[in-house]
Amino acid sequence: MDNFIFNNPTKIIFGKDTELLVGKETKKYTNKVLLHYGGGSIKKTGLYDRVINSLKEAGIEVFELSGVQPNPRLSLVHKGIDICRKNNIDFILAVGGGSVIDSAKAIAVGVPYEGNVWDFYAGISEPKEALPVATVLTIPAAGSESSNSSVITNEDGWYKRGLTHNLLYPVFSILNPELTYTLPNYQTACGAADIMAHIMERYFTNTQHVELTDRLCEATFKTIVRNIPLALKNPEDYNARAEIMWAGTVAHNNLLNTGRLGDWGSHDIEHEISAIYDIAHGAGLAIVFPAWMKYVYKRDIRRFAQYAQRMWNIDDNLFDLEDVALRGIAALENYFSSIGLPTRLSHVNIDDKHLEEMADKCTASDTQRVGAVMQLNKNDVLNILKLAL
Amino acid sequence: MDNFIFNNPTKIIFGKDTELLVGKETKKYTNKVLLHYGGGSIKKTGLYDRVINSLKEAGIEVFELSGVQPNPRLSLVHKGIDICRKNNIDFILAVGGGSVIDSAKAIAVGVPYEGNVWDFYAGISEPKEALPVATVLTIPAAGSESSNSSVITNEDGWYKRGLTHNLLYPVFSILNPELTYTLPNYQTACGAADIMAHIMERYFTNTQHVELTDRLCEATFKTIVRNIPLALKNPEDYNARAEIMWAGTVAHNNLLNTGRLGDWGSHDIEHEISAIYDIAHGAGLAIVFPAWMKYVYKRDIRRFAQYAQRMWNIDDNLFDLEDVALRGIAALENYFSSIGLPTRLSHVNIDDKHLEEMADKCTASDTQRVGAVMQLNKNDVLNILKLAL
Numbered sequence: 165m166d167n168f169i170f171n172n173p174t175k176i177i178f179g180k181d182t183e184l185l186v187g188k189e190t191k192k193y194t195n196k197v198l199l200h201y202g203g204g205s206i207k208k209t210g211l212y213d214r215v216i217n218s219l220k221e222a223g224i225e226v227f228e229l230s231g232v233q234p235n236p237r238l239s240l241v242h243k244g245i246d247i248c249r250k251n252n253i254d255f256i257l258a259v260g261g262g263s264v265i266d267s268a269k270a271i272a273v274g275v276p277y278e279g280n281v282w283d284f285y286a287g288i289s290e291p292k293e294a295l296p297v298a299t300v301l302t303i304p305a306a307g308s309e310s311s312n313s314s315v316i317t318n319e320d321g322w323y324k325r326g327l328t329h330n331l332l333y334p335v336f337s338i339l340n341p342e343l344t345y346t347l348p349n350y351q352t353a354c355g356a357a358d359i360m361a362h363i364m365e366r367y368f369t370n371t372q373h374v375e376l377t378d379r380l381c382e383a384t385f386k387t388i389v390r391n392i393p394l395a396l397k398n399p400e401d402y403n404a405r406a407e408i409m410w411a412g413t414v415a416h417n418n419l420l421n422t423g424r425l426g427d428w429g430s431h432d433i434e435h436e437i438s439a440i441y442d443i444a445h446g447a448g449l450a451i452v453f454p455a456w457m458k459y460v461y462k463r464d465i466r467r468f469a470q471y472a473q474r475m476w477n478i479d480d481n482l483f484d485l486e487d488v489a490l491r492g493i494a495a496l497e498n499y500f501s502s503i504g505l506p507t508r509l510s511h512v513n514i515d516d517k518h519l520e521e522m523a524d525k526c527t528a529s530d531t532q533r534v535g536a537v538m539q540l541n542k543n544d545v546l547n548i549l550k551l552a553l
Numbered sequence: 554m555d556n557f558i559f560n561n562p563t564k565i566i567f568g569k570d571t572e573l574l575v576g577k578e579t580k581k582y583t584n585k586v587l588l589h590y591g592g593g594s595i596k597k598t599g600l601y602d603r604v605i606n607s608l609k610e611a612g613i614e615v616f617e618l619s620g621v622q623p624n625p626r627l628s629l630v631h632k633g634i635d636i637c638r639k640n641n642i643d644f645i646l647a648v649g650g651g652s653v654i655d656s657a658k659a660i661a662v663g664v665p666y667e668g669n670v671w672d673f674y675a676g677i678s679e680p681k682e683a684l685p686v687a688t689v690l691t692i693p694a695a696g697s698e699s700s701n702s703s704v705i706t707n708e709d710g711w712y713k714r715g716l717t718h719n720l721l722y723p724v725f726s727i728l729n730p731e732l733t734y735t736l737p738n739y740q741t742a743c744g745a746a747d748i749m750a751h752i753m754e755r756y757f758t759n760t761q762h763v764e765l766t767d768r769l770c771e772a773t774f775k776t777i778v779r780n781i782p783l784a785l786k787n788p789e790d791y792n793a794r795a796e797i798m799w800a801g802t803v804a805h806n807n808l809l810n811t812g813r814l815g816d817w818g819s820h821d822i823e824h825e826i827s828a829i830y831d832i833a834h835g836a837g838l839a840i841v842f843p844a845w846m847k848y849v850y851k852r853d854i855r856r857f858a859q860y861a862q863r864m865w866n867i868d869d870n871l872f873d874l875e876d877v878a879l880r881g882i883a884a885l886e887n888y889f890s891s892i893g894l895p896t897r898l899s900h901v902n903i904d905d906k907h908l909e910e911m912a913d914k915c916t917a918s919d920t921q922r923v924g925a926v927m928q929l930n931k932n933d934v935l936n937i938l939k940l941a942l
Contacts, residue, residue: 165795167568171725172561178812179556336560373792375779376800379772387765403762406554410811411765419808422799423567 165373165423172417174310175336178410180402182340183300186215186257187222189336193296194255196225198248200268201259202232206302209346215259215300227251232260235438235445236267238282238318244271245281248295258299258334262306262315262358262445265299269314269332272297285316285325294331300338303347304409305355305446307362307416309337317439323525324439339413341405349396353503354446355412356392360385360496361449362415365431367471368537370464371424381420382474387411389475392503429535430456433545436522443512450505451512454497455552460538461489468492509552519549554762554812561806563699564725567799569791571729572689575604575646576611578725582685583644585614587637589657590648591621595691598735604648604689616640621649624827624834625656627671627707633660634670637684647688647723651695651704651747651834654688658703658721661686674705674714683720689727692736693798694744694835696751696805698726706828712914713828728802730794738785742892743835744801745781749774749885750838751804754820756860757926759853760813770809771863776800778864781892818924819845822934825911832901839894840901843886844941849927850878857881898941908938 177185190197197219206212219226229244247253248271258268272295274281283289301309308314313328344352367381388411394404414420433456434448461468469485472478472492481488497507506512523546526534530542538544566574579586586608595601608615618633636642637660647657661684663670672678690698697703702717733741756770777800783793803809822845823837850857858874861867861881870877886896895901912935915923919931927933 165568165792165799167571169564169566171564175558175560176811177558179554182556373795375796376773376776376803379776380769380803383768383772384765387768390764403554406762406812407764410554414765414769414808419803422565423795 166371166425168422170418170422171330172310172333172419173335174333174417176310176339176413177336178339180340180342182338183211183214183343184218186298186300186338187218187220187224189338190219190224190255190257190298191222193298193335195223196251196253197227197255197257198244198253198271199226199228199257199259200232200244200264200271201230202261202264203230205346206259209343211259211300211302211343219257227253232264232267234263235317235324235442236263236270238270238316238320241267241270241274241281241316244268245274248275254295256295256297258297259302261301261303262308265297265301265306265308265334266314266316268297268299269294269308270316270327271295273327273329273331282316282318284327284329285318291327291329291331296335297332298336299334300343301409302343303351303355304344304412305358307359307412309334309339310413310417312418315435322439324435326435337413339409341402341409344405344409345400347399349399350504351444352392352395352399353505354444356388356408356503357446357450357500357505359388359408359412359415361430361453363420364453365428366421366424366426368427368467369424370537374424377420377422377424378470384411384415384420385475388415389499396503425536427536429537429540432526432534433522433548436526437509437514440518440522441512441514447506447512450500450507451509451552452548454493454500454507455548457493457496458551459544459548460535461493463538465489509549516550516553519546522549555760555814557811559807559811560719561699561722561808562724563722563806565699565728565802566725567728569729569731571727572600572603572732573607575687575689575727576607576609576613578727579608579613579644579646579687580611582687582724584612585640585642586616586644586646587633587642587660588615588617588646588648589621589633589653589660590619591650591653592619594735595648598732600648600689600691600732608646616642621653621656623652624706624713624831625652625659627659627705627709630656630659630663630670630705633657634663637664643684645684645686647686648691650690650692651697654686654690654695654697654723655703655705657686657688658683658697659705659716660684662716662718662720671705671707673716673718674707680716680718680720685724686721687725688723689732690798691732692740692744693733693801694747696748696801698723698728699802699806701807704824711828713824715824726802728798730791730798733794733798734789736788738788739893740833741781741784741788742894743833745777745797745892746835746839746889746894748777748797748801748804750819750842752809753842754817755810755813755815757816757856758813759926763813766809766811766813767859773800773804773809774864777804778888785892814925816925818926818929821915821923822911822937825915826898826903829907829911830901830903836895836901839889839896840898840941841937843882843889843896844937846882846885847940848933848937849924850882852927854878898938905939905942908935911938
């Protein structure tokens with residue numbers, strides 16, 4: 165087990181009707197917020213009205229910025245920064261999924277920074293301060309509601325880059341599973357792939373002696389695997405929605421990587437796909453992860469066999485661990501298919517046209533390595549993308 | 554799943570040599586601390602010197618109060634409050650196990666309070682403010698290093714009572730598994746029983762649909778069960794000590810009870826035993842918990858059967874769940890015996906002399922109920938104590 169620091173300060177307010185507490189909680193921080201959200205879905209469901217009413221009842225002045233898209237864009241972040249500066253807004257409330265929250269976090273670190281906020285995402289500069297961000301979560305997937313990270317897409321060159329910093333932990337996040345009843349099944353499934361990938365990125369590690377976190381990963385993963393089909397069958401199954409929502413947060417709040425170094429190669433590769441093709445991040449992960457596994461499993465067959473046994477209840481076979489490992493990879497791929505996700509680039513109509521470009525951008529023209537279980541160079545990334553065709 | 558709020562702000566600094574960071578971390582809060590500890594063990598091991606040096610290097614003035622005993626006493630808490638008030642000390646650093654930390658928390662809520670700090674423990678008053686507390690943990694057991702609770706014994710009548718309040722979360726806790734190498738095996742085993750009990754108090758619940766937290770409980774429990782014998786065999790097994798230490802914290806940081814109501818009957822009953830007989834809390838729990846289980850398991854045979862199957866790998870038998878449940882209880886009792894713990898009051902030379910008194914105090918003369926899976930009255934508590942003889 166590696167030395168580590170764990171300090172997640174986000175206050176989680178979980179359960180039915182909890183969005184009605186947003187005004188009271190926000191009032192502890194400010195009298196003026198930027199309400200940040202996506203399109204019309206929160207208006208259709210009535211969530212927008214409930215949030216606005218709660219904020220107004222608490223005497224909070226509300227400015228708005230809507231229009232966050234999946235794979236949230238830098239240009240909108242700049243717009244948000246301008247609104248906050250002009251109106252002396254010191255608190256961002258994100259109502260939506262990971263894209264909205266990530267966009268809110270980018271605005272929050274951008275407001276007090278003199279340079280271009282992209283500097284942080286490009287790794288040129290490090291944030292020193294940030295406005296507080298809070299969230300009302302509507303999509304269990306990205307885990308951004310209790311994470312210290314944010315991923316933004318720069319339209320100038322279609323770069324999708326992440327920033328991780330403790331200033332990015334939201335001060336509070338409201339999680340009402342009922343708000344996820346209206347998610348289309350495809351989006352629920354994409355969320356599942358994202359959550360499962362967050363766990364697997366941590367599970368596949370070269371760090372030895374990480375028993376507790378292995379088991380915590382398995383607990384969280386199995387909960388997702390069991391409950392997603394229940395939610396797909398009955399979208400208003402509160403119990404299934406609640407398990408998924410809380411598991412999605414636990415998957416990415418940094419508990420599961422305490423004392424271990426995760427991989428994150430599949431995430432890096434997927435970012436290149438969704439930056440260019442604008443597919444759902446979860447769908448991209450369902451395509452990349454099995455390909456990545458097939459490419460690297462021989463680096464640690466015992467760990468991939470343990471994954472198969474514990475996550476998927478594949479029979480133990482100490483005489484052929486490779487077979488066990490491969491059955492685990494197949495189980496993952498079959499599961500993704502069973503919940504309606506693509507598992508090949510061809511399933512989302514992506515051909516080999518940009519593979520070289522993606523591999524190049526992912527590795528900064530082969531000057532950077534990606535992942536940890538196996539440090540992938542440009543050729544490795546290209547091979548994985550080809551396996552995913 | 555019940556609605557819940559989860560907000561654990563304690564910064565965990567985990568790993569080898571981390572106690573050397575105590576000065577730097579403390580300096581973020583204060584220039585003056587009360588160093589609170591037990592007897593001479595931290596001097597023998599050199600930990601005292603390392604902590605003092607780190608604090609002094611950071612330019613921190615150190616006042617000291619040693620002498621914390623197991624089942625920490627109210628009189629020493631009063632002494633600590635006096636020292637802090639007289640010297641304007643605004644930060645308590647606990648170096649030790651749960652008793653030291655609980656005593657430090659009591660001092661911390663006592664200093665700004667005009668009345669008697671026991672009011673909080675007696676439930677007469679609620680704390681409004683507290684000094685910050687930090688810890689350097691030496692015994693994985695109580696989980697107080699990342700919990701919002703404290704248990705103190707009032708020598709006037711030998712009442713042992715707990716206080717739970719979010720003001721009691723330490724601001725940071727330093728966990729170096731190497732510091733536990735010198736623990737006597739009996740103390741390691743008592744710590745295991747305490748940790749396992751913390752998990753089981755949460756696991757046995759009447760709340761339905763709590764799949765993720767069930768599985769997180771199982772993950773943490775199995776990690777303890779597997780690693781304790783390794784640490785007993787080789788006290789300097791870093792990996793085993795690290796798993797135990799982190800599992801002990803996760804067991805009691807309130808993650809495992811999110812969305813569910815725990816039982817805590819066994820803890821309440823045990824407090825009466827260790828208040829009168831001054832036995833180790835963990836030893837008391839190893840005695841009470843199996844007796845409590847035998848008394849209440851019929852209230853929810855499926856949960857006790859699940860406990861047996863998942864925690865102890867007892868074979869499934871859907872045709873006789875009661876048999877499965879009873880095998881789980883036996884497995885726990887056998888495990889406690891195997892690591893050198895008592896499982897009957899007679900093993901620690903306690904006879905039936907004070908059973909009636911303990912049952913009476915535990916239930917406030919039969920006016921209060923204890924536990925949640927089954928709400929125990931005085932007669933129930935007496936029956937459980939008799940089962941434990």
